[in-house]
Amino acid sequence: MATKDVTETPEKTQSWAEKINENRSTYMVLGGVILAVVLISFWYTNNLKRKSQRAWALVGAVSSAMSNAQVSDTSLKVEDLNIDAHKLVQQKLGSLESIPQFFRNEATSIDDLHVRKLPEDLRRTVLLKHYKVALQDEIKKSKNTSAAPFLYYWLGNIYFQERNVAEAAKWYEKVINRYPNHFLSAEAEKDMLAANKDQTWLDKQTYDNIENLDDFEANSKTSVQVTTSKGKFTIQLFDKNSKAIENFMSLVNSGYYNGLSFYGISPEKISGGCSLGNGRSEIGKVQAEFQDVYVQRGLVILEQVGNKFGEVCSRISITKKYPYFRGLQRCTILGVISEEDMAIVDSLTGVDVILGVSAKEVSN
Known part of the structure; x- marks a missing residue:
């Protein structure tokens, strides 16, 4: 049987070279677009990953503060707190001299004191004030992350703890409306119902008979x-x-x-x-x-x-x-x-x- 000669002639090779040369600018643009898409996708994925990691770290910190007034970030100092939380610490403690030496360690001022060293009731209040602002800021940056419903939910819980029922209900509604199939939606519905039905519910659950x-x-x-x-x-x-x-x-x-x-x-x-x-x-x-x-x-x-x-x-x-x-x-x-x-x-x-x-x- 005769075999087919598939060897390209010089004329064909020249024809392909001419075509590539003629469309070089198009191919370069197309290559640039593909490279840009790859780089943007890579940047977006990594940026989203960083945002998600940061958001989840905040969720963990808020959860720890809400449940047992503990500070997950042991390096957090009074000087790192937002202005409202910082002001509260200064008002309550006055000066470093009001703090037992055992808790001061190497601190030279109130600002240099670690938040975990604050007395429990003050630490809880300060952390809620600090994380309320942190959650609001993080929500603006991490709406598209998997942590978003948790950010909304914990912000609602903080407002609930502060007895601001109307604001708490607003954030619970965001969880319900934006993430209807998320398990937090059921929790938000339950908490919002309690908030709307009885404004004193939280007082009875956590601060019963504690004088202000x-x-x-x-x-x-x-x-x-x-x-x-x-x-x-x-x-x-x-x-x-x-x-x-x-x-x-x-x-x-x-x-x-x-x-x-x-x-x-x-x-x-x-x-x-x-x-x-x-x-x-x-x-x-x-x-x-x-x-x-x-x-x-x-x-x-x-x-x-x-x-x-x-x-x-x-x-x-x-x-x-x-x-x-x-x-x-x-x-x-x-x-x-x-x-x-x-x-x-x-x-x-x-x-x-x-x-x-x-x-x-x-x-x-």
Whole structure:
């Protein structure tokens, strides 16, 4: 059988070369387009991957903060917080001197302090403020990532924690409308229903009966001015504890506190109101009205009678430092002292005495 000669002639080779040469610019443009598409696809994929990694890292950090007030980023410092969270830390702590040495480590200022070293209740509040802004910023950058529904959902949860039900419902709706088949959609529906149905639902779940000390001072109708050998300070009384306050005022009016010394003085607190000067007297016993409260600087607490839970007496304690060693406490609140007046309290020693206590009405 004869074989077919497939050898190209010089004329054919020249013809192909001419065609390629004639369309060289077209081929170059086409090659450039293909290369550009490949590079753009590569860039987009990697950029999306970076965004997704960053978004998921934020989701993890928010989840940790929401569930147990822990900081997943151990390098996060106060100086790294957004302006609202940073301002809150400065207001609550005042200066580095208000923090026990054990928690300062190598910090030289409040800004240099690691967020994980903050007391639990303050740390939780600060983290929510910080991550609320972080989530809002990340949502603008990571709408197309797999973490997006989680960003929406956690932002809704933060607003829910802050009792901003309307704003929480808005972000829950985004999860429901944009990701109807996502498992978070069912969770968002449940939370939104709870938010719309009962605005106090969150309070009952997480903050039941915990007093907000930032508000009660403004609503107080009574205060007492305590004159000491170092100066005067005012206690805004917590009127809600009517029995305890009435008992305290009867002691004030009888002149019981005049001439009593201070005792139990430490960097954390100072006590007074004991006729024996050692914290063992039980004058003015009365049935207590208790609150769940996060103990904080300037808080004035009526002390219990011995180990008898449910009964307090004339003795009082004033918290001087933000107490790292305490969390949520059940106590009887007498009142609160302003930060300005706490300068007098900080200066008191065991040789100082109460010269007098006088009551006055507060005009709001």
